[in-house]
Amino acid sequence: MGASLVFGLIPALQATTPNLSGALKEEGSLLGQRLHKSRLRSHLISLQIAICTILLIGAGLLVRGLMNLNSLDAGFQTKNVYLTSLDLRLQNYDDTRAAAFYRELLTRIDAEPGVQSALVSLLPLRGVRRTGAAPEDRPIPDRLPETNFNNVSGNYFDVMGIRLSQGRTFTAAEMTRGDAVAVVSQAMANAWWNGQSALGKRFRYGIKGEHSAEVIGVAADVRSIHISAPDGPLFYLPANPTEPLSLAVATRTAASTPLSATIQRVVRELDPDVLVSVRTIEENLDRETSPMRLGSALALLLGGLALALASVGIYGVMAYAVSQRTREIGIRMALGAERSSVLRWMLAQSMRPVFVGMAIGIVLAAAVSVASSKLLLGVGPLDPLAYLAVSLFLALVALLASYLPARRATRVDPMIALRYE
Numbered sequence: 160m161g162a163s164l165v166f167g168l169i170p171a172l173q174a175t176t177p178n179l180s181g182a183l184k185e186e187g188s189l190l191g192q193r194l195h196k197s198r199l200r201s202h203l204i205s206l207q208i209a210i211c212t213i214l215l216i217g218a219g220l221l222v223r224g225l226m227n228l229n230s231l232d233a234g235f236q237t238k239n240v241y242l243t244s245l246d247l248r249l250q251n252y253d254d255t256r257a258a259a260f261y262r263e264l265l266t267r268i269d270a271e272p273g274v275q276s277a278l279v280s281l282l283p284l285r286g287v288r289r290t291g292a293a294p295e296d297r298p299i300p301d302r303l304p305e306t307n308f309n310n311v312s313g314n315y316f317d318v319m320g321i322r323l324s325q326g327r328t329f330t331a332a333e334m335t336r337g338d339a340v341a342v343v344s345q346a347m348a349n350a351w352w353n354g355q356s357a358l359g360k361r362f363r364y365g366i367k368g369e370h371s372a373e374v375i376g377v378a379a380d381v382r383s384i385h386i387s388a389p390d391g392p393l394f395y396l397p398a399n400p401t402e403p404l405s406l407a408v409a410t411r412t413a414a415s416t417p418l419s420a421t422i423q424r425v426v427r428e429l430d431p432d433v434l435v436s437v438r439t440i441e442e443n444l445d446r447e448t449s450p451m452r453l454g455s456a457l458a459l460l461l462g463g464l465a466l467a468l469a470s471v472g473i474y475g476v477m478a479y480a481v482s483q484r485t486r487e488i489g490i491r492m493a494l495g496a497e498r499s500s501v502l503r504w505m506l507a508q509s510m511r512p513v514f515v516g517m518a519i520g521i522v523l524a525a526a527v528s529v530a531s532s533k534l535l536l537g538v539g540p541l542d543p544l545a546y547l548a549v550s551l552f553l554a555l556v557a558l559l560a561s562y563l564p565a566r567r568a569t570r571v572d573p574m575i576a577l578r579y580e
Contacts, residue, residue, distance in 0.1 A: 200476050202512070205515045209523065211465035211553065215465075217458045218462050221454050225455060227536050234379050235283060236320035237440045239415060240319065241411075243408040243422055243435060244282065245436075246433070247260065261278065267425045272414070274413075275317065275410070276409065277317075277408070277409050279408070280407070281310075289305040291304065291365060292304070292306040292362055292392075295361040296361075303367070307391065307392065308394050314328075316328050316378060321381060323377065324377050328376055337397060341362070341372040343394045344380050346391050357374045359373065423435055423437055473561055474560040474564060476509065478567075506561050510561060513561075525540065
């Protein structure tokens with residue numbers, strides 16, 4: 160209703176305040192009416208095309224990112240991995256009782272054929288844990304820069320399929336004693352000891368650097384915080400046997416048989432009152448990528464609607480321009496203008512606001528894409544393929560909408576056009 164009121168009033172207001180002098184001059188011009196009356200229409204076409212460009216480029220980037228998801232290397236196993244979250248605090252478990260519960264739980268789950276389980280404090284794609292950390296071979300600042308970390312059991316890397324490029328993981332004795340050892344990611348090793356072996360190096364961690372650990376292994380980089388980007392510097396500590404209440408379980412099976420029911424049954428056998436949640440990594444991935452899927456669907460829907468409106472607008476403006484310039488077209492053709500030159504002239508008139516709108520839309524789309532780059536999977540916010548494909552598609556649709564009335568203009572009979580009122 161607002162659009163009808165505004166865009167109905169604008170031409171009405173223009174008609175009530177005519178410029179008689181300008182109108183007489185335009186009427187006497189052999190080249191027909193001047194173009195200032197169509198400037199508003201051209202600006203609206205440019206605006207429609209700009210909005211359409213932003214939406215379609217955004218949709219193109221999101222769709223490209225979702226297509227990359229199938230081939231994206233997360234750095235860990237994503238098939239047949241089950242993530243079990245438990246809440247023992249609600250059942251008033253103490254540390255000793257919780258440790259015994261987890262030992263029995265892992266023993267029973269691992270007894271299933273082809274199944275292997277590990278303890279972990281933070282499950283993949285379920286958030287982030289950060290603490291201060293800095294290498295000991297450099298001056299320790301008053302406030303340590305924050306770094307990602309996780310507490311895991313020694314077999315966590317085998318269960319999750321995380322490759323160790325150097326060293327080893329935690330032994331059962333180190334887990335039991337809670338030794339001050341750590342496995343660091345390749346990104347952390349490169350950032351702290353670039354060009355040197357990280358094995359044997361020591362670093363401090365904690366709010367004030369009150370803890371110290373020795374590096375015993377270097378693991379490949381993973382995407383366990385956000386699937387859209389590697390985690391960056393990350394270190395792993397042994398799952399603390401004195402704090403079992405905060406642990407979860409990661410389980411991998413060699414078979415494709417669903418394991419959720421089996422894990423829930425084992426937990427109920429140990430304690431039917433314990434709350435348990437079993438999810439697969441695929442489910443976490445779906446939740447992680449749901450904003451991208453929703454965004455791409457909405458952008459495609461709104462972009463398609465904007466494209467349809469812009470195409471209708473271009474066609475309407477062109478058809479109106481042909482009807483208003485019928486006499487001018489006839490004069491041009493009577494003076495010897497070729498049909499092809501009239502066609503090019505009409506297309507140039509209609510495509511000018513299209514290209515202006517596309518240029519504005521590309522600039523704004525780049526700004527929006529850079530600001531929302533975290534939603535993109537393996538695709539840069541300035542991906543040339545998405546920008547080029549959308550630009551060519553828009554240009555072709557606009558050209559088709561312009562060509563149909565422009566072709567009609569070339570079929571004007573010069574004698575009829577000269578008598579046209």
